[in-house]
Amino acid sequence: MTRRPRVLAYALALAALLLLTALAFAVGRFPLALGDLAALAANKLFGASLAVPPSAETVVMQVRGPRILAALLVGAALAAAGTAYQGMFRNPLVSPDILGVSAGAALGAVLAIFFSQSALVIQLGAFAGGLAAVAVVYAVGASVRRHDPILALILAGVVIGTLLGSMIALLKYLADPYNQLPAITFWLLGSLATVAPVDLALAAPFALAGLVPLYLLRWRMNLLSLPDDEARALGVPVGRLRLAVVCAATLMTAAAVAISGIIGWVGLLIPHAARLLIGPEFSRLLPLSMLLGAAFLLAVDTLSRTIAPIEVPPGVLTALIGTPFFLWLFASARRAWQ
Amino acid sequence: MAVKLEARALGYGYPGRPVGRGLDLSLDAGEVLCVLGPNGGGKTTLFRTLLGLLPAQAGAVLLDGRALEAMPRGDVARRVGYVPQGHAAQFAFTVREAVLMGRTAHVSLFAAPGAADREAADRAISALGIDGLAGRVVTELSGGERQLAMIARTLAQGARALVLDEPTASLDFGNQVRVLRQIARLAAEGYAVVFSTHDPGQAFLAASRVLLLAQGGALRQGTPQEVITGENLRAVYGVEVRVLTIDGARACLPVL
Numbered sequence: 001m002t003r004r005p006r007v008l009a010y011a012l013a014l015a016a017l018l019l020l021t022a023l024a025f026a027v028g029r030f031p032l033a034l035g036d037l038a039a040l041a042a043n044k045l046f047g048a049s050l051a052v053p054p055s056a057e058t059v060v061m062q063v064r065g066p067r068i069l070a071a072l073l074v075g076a077a078l079a080a081a082g083t084a085y086q087g088m089f090r091n092p093l094v095s096p097d098i099l100g101v102s103a104g105a106a107l108g109a110v111l112a113i114f115f116s117q118s119a120l121v122i123q124l125g126a127f128a129g130g131l132a133a134v135a136v137v138y139a140v141g142a143s144v145r146r147h148d149p150i151l152a153l154i155l156a157g158v159v160i161g162t163l164l165g166s167m168i169a170l171l172k173y174l175a176d177p178y179n180q181l182p183a184i185t186f187w188l189l190g191s192l193a194t195v196a197p198v199d200l201a202l203a204a205p206f207a208l209a210g211l212v213p214l215y216l217l218r219w220r221m222n223l224l225s226l227p228d229d230e231a232r233a234l235g236v237p238v239g240r241l242r243l244a245v246v247c248a249a250t251l252m253t254a255a256a257v258a259i260s261g262i263i264g265w266v267g268l269l270i271p272h273a274a275r276l277l278i279g280p281e282f283s284r285l286l287p288l289s290m291l292l293g294a295a296f297l298l299a300v301d302t303l304s305r306t307i308a309p310i311e312v313p314p315g316v317l318t319a320l321i322g323t324p325f326f327l328w329l330f331a332s333a334r335r336a337w338q
Numbered sequence: 339m340a341v342k343l344e345a346r347a348l349g350y351g352y353p354g355r356p357v358g359r360g361l362d363l364s365l366d367a368g369e370v371l372c373v374l375g376p377n378g379g380g381k382t383t384l385f386r387t388l389l390g391l392l393p394a395q396a397g398a399v400l401l402d403g404r405a406l407e408a409m410p411r412g413d414v415a416r417r418v419g420y421v422p423q424g425h426a427a428q429f430a431f432t433v434r435e436a437v438l439m440g441r442t443a444h445v446s447l448f449a450a451p452g453a454a455d456r457e458a459a460d461r462a463i464s465a466l467g468i469d470g471l472a473g474r475v476v477t478e479l480s481g482g483e484r485q486l487a488m489i490a491r492t493l494a495q496g497a498r499a500l501v502l503d504e505p506t507a508s509l510d511f512g513n514q515v516r517v518l519r520q521i522a523r524l525a526a527e528g529y530a531v532v533f534s535t536h537d538p539g540q541a542f543l544a545a546s547r548v549l550l551l552a553q554g555g556a557l558r559q560g561t562p563q564e565v566i567t568g569e570n571l572r573a574v575y576g577v578e579v580r581v582l583t584i585d586g587a588r589a590c591l592p593v594l
Contacts, residue, residue, distance in 0.1 A: 090428045219450040223442055225429050229391050230422055234495065235415030235443030280429035283450055 006284060009277050013291035017072075020295050024068050024302040030059050062197075070195040070203075070259055071301040072294040075266055077207045077256040079293025081249035082267030083274070083286055084214055087225040088245050089150055092275070095268035096253040099157040099246065103164035104133020105257040106188055110171050113183050122187070123199060123258045127206070130254030136160055138246055149228065149239070189313035190261035192301050203255040210252030213244055218283035221245070225280070263315045265322035266297055272329065340367045341417060341498035341530050342402055343388065349396030350380065350387035356395055357383045361557060363549070365532065367498065370525045372541040372562070373534040375551030376575060381534040382423065384551070385501050388532070389420050401499070415443035419492025421502040424485065427476040433487045434472045437462055440494030455494075462493035466520060482513025489520060500524065502533035506540065518544045538566050538579070542588040550574055566590065 026032050036056055042048040050057070081096035089098065097103065108129020112122040137160050141153035168188075175181045214221070223231045224241060231238050253267070274289040297314070300321065304314045343365040351357030357380035365371050375381050386392040388399055390406045399406040401417055419440070427436075440462065441455040451459075463472050466486045476484060485505055492500050502521070506514040514537075521531050521544045535541070541548045541562040548565040550558040552574045558565050571579040571590070578593035 087429070216448040219445065220442075220447065222431070222435070223439060226439070227422065227425065229386065229389075230420065232391055232411065233389055233415065233418075233420035233422075234439060234491075235412040237411060275429075280431055281435055 006278060009288055010291070013288055013295065017291055017295040017298070020298050020302070021068060021072075024071075024298055025060060025064055027302065027306050028059075028064065030055070032056055032059065066195050066197050066200055067192050067301065068298060069200055070192045071298040073200065073204060073207060074192070074256040074260040074263065075270075075293040075295070075297025076290040077210070077252040077293075078263070078267040078297070079270040079274070079289045080211060080214060080286060081253045081256075082293075083271035083282070083289040084221065084245050084249045085267075086271050086275075087221055087280070087282055088242060089154065090225050090227075092272055093268070095264070096249060097161075097262075097264075097267070098154060099137045099250070100133040100161045100164060101130040101250050101253045102257055102262050103161040103168075105130035105254055106262060107133070107164045107168050107171075109187050109258075109261070110168050110184050113180055113187065114171050114175055116180070119194070120198075123202065126261075127203075127254050127258040130257055131250060133160065133164060134246065134250040134254075138243070149242075187261045190263040190315040191311065191313060192260055193305070193311055195259055199259045203259045206255035207252050210248045210250070210255065213248040214252075214286065217241070217244065218286055221282035221286075222280075225282075261315075263297070263318055265315075265318035266293055269318075269322045269326060270296055272326075276329070340402075340528075342366055342400075343418070343499045343530055343532070344400040344403075345388065345397065346400065347397035348387065348394055348399060350384050350392065351395050352383075352392075353395070358551065358557070359396060361397070361549075363559070365499070365530045365547075367528045367530050368525050369547060370521060370531045370533070370545045371547045371549060372545035373532065373549045373551065374536075374538055374541065374566075374574070375534070376553060379551045379553055379574075381551060382503055385420075385503050385532070385534065389418055389501055390414050391420075412443040416496050418499045418501060419495045419497030421485070421488045421492060421500070421505055423503045424481055424507055427479075427484070430475040430477045432472070433468065433474055433476060433479070433490075434459060434463065436476050436487060437491045437494050440491035443495065458496070459490075459494045462490040463487075465493055466490045480513070482509045482516060485509065485513070485517055486520065489517075489524075498528070499530040500532070502531065504534050504536070506535055506537070514540075537590075538571060539588075539590045541566055542590075563588070 022034065022037065025037050026034055036052040039050065039052050040057060040060055043050040078096055085094045085096055085098060086092050105126040108125035109122050112125035137153065137156045140160065141149065141156040144152040172181060172184055175184055220241060223234060223236045224245065228238050270293040271289045274285055274292050278284050278288050300314045300317045304312045304317050345361050345363035348361040349356060349359035373381050373384065383392065387394055390399065401409065401414065406414060438451050438455060438459040441451050441458060445451050445455060463469055466489055468483065468486050468490065471479065471483055471487065476487065479487065505517050509517065518540060521533060525531050545562055548560065548562050550565050550570055558570060566581060568579050568581055580591045580593060582589050582591055
């Protein structure tokens with residue numbers, strides 16, 4: 001791909017993201033005029049005098065602001081982790097939860113809800129559960145020496161994910177059906193409705209800590225998409241690099257899932273779409289994938305709080321949008337799988 | 339820059355499952371070693387051991403006089419290049435991007451390839467005469483084109499010893515000849531080349547030496563004229579083969 005379409009792709013994605021962000025601030029149960037938003041931004045950024053009602057300021061700063069930031073953060077993090085995993089597992093059908101991070105996070109959160117813990121503990125439980133599940137999967141996968149390491153990892157992820165799933169089912173069965181079960185169901189469906197500024201402040205550093213190694217290794221990542229023997233013959237310490245990527249992607253996904261619950265499809269669909277637009281070269285793909293992931297989840301979350309009198313879980317919307325899009329890709333684009 | 343690839347009393351295979359043993363080998367710049375043997379005869383296992391991808395079960399592999407085992411991966415990569423048996427590429431990298439990956443051992447961990455690396459990749463592409471393919475996507479190449487791109491990657495790597503695992507497998511006749519021509523040309527330029535094949539006649543065309551692997555690891559090594567005889571081929575493949583001399587060139591003709 002030549003330079004111009006590349007820049008164009010970034011520019012369009014960025015423009016879409018900015019437009020969506022403005023739109024997301026404006027729409028909702030308490031609509032805001034774009035002029036008021038601009039006045040508010042001028043006030044916050046440059047100290048211009050404020051000419052909008054205080055209620056508008058509260059909506060922007062306390063309600064929509066954190067939620068929009070959360071959507072951007074979670075969308076970008078899931079897309080980045082998915083991009084890394086799809087390359088590393090040499091499979092465009094892989095999503096960030098392939099190694100059990102979501103299942104582990106879900107179990108952690110469900111346990112915390114089951115024991116009637118605070119929102120903060122639920123979030124920490126999800127984060128820790130996600131990390132622990134991947135650690136176990138990686139240890140199991142790495143201990144199976146006689147098989148292809150990639151296959152061993154995926155199988156360990158599937159098996160342990162199933163085990164975690166049945167433990168979640170057991171907890172749901174045992175949970176108090178009036179207080180706990182709705183909370184569990186709500187968490188498992190995923191939502192950004194209750195994200196507070198403190199949640200963001202907790203999650204963002206971890207997501208960033210995961211992004212840094214992916215950014216630094218952005219060119220090396222391409223080598224991981226080669227068969228192990230080829231990459232090693234080219235001088236890559238494949239095992240160590242793979243472990244670094246698993247750690248980085250897990251940190252990002254666990255941080256995201258801890259504040260959003262489980263929102264599927266973003267980490268699978270977005271890297272795929274970005275690769276169609278800009279090709280598989282990781283250092284070009286990663287930024288575009290993150291921009292598109294942020295924009296996609298923001299659009300979905302904005303829809304989820306505006307299209308119906310009650311909130312539609314964003315995970316349901318991503319599936320409703322993702323499934324036909326994916327089938328279309330599958331049916332039409334010849335190079336969709338690359 | 340000279341290169342020397344040696345094996346001393348090399349045992350190769352897997353723990354508890356030896357494939358071959360007692361192999362002595364010495365390959366200098368400008369030499370081409372053709373490895374022949376039946377399916378499952380251990381050609382790929384031997385190659386992986388020579389490249390340090392599989393630990394030697396006995397003996398040692400030496401690269402420029404140093405034990406391969408003690409060398410960092412990057413040092414090995416700057417000396418030996420590997421073209422694995424043909425496989426379908428997974429992602430739609432361009433040929434230029436794929437060849438550039440050969441520069442890995444020259445690019446520091448957190449960096450991206452610089453101008454010098456791009457030039458090296460372009461030189462490698464030109465050396466194989468595939469400039470026209472540089473912008474094409476590897477998933478859309480024919481088998482022969484992909485094989486040439488993979489050889490270009492080993493040149494970009496800076497390797498002076500090349501290990502090619504069945505480089506002509508599943509190529510049409512013309513592409514087989516093109517790949518053999520490149521092998522002969524690279525040897526003339528001072529590369530040391532090891533390649534495996536299922537066609538013993540290719541040894542007469544491109545190789546200076548032949549290693550014949552039989553089931554169970556029995557070995558014969560020598561010039562093509564010494565090793566490729568009807569008797570040896572019958573012992574290895576279990577079929578009758580006549581080795582003919584036509585206008586001074588030798589060829590193998592199986593008897594049905």
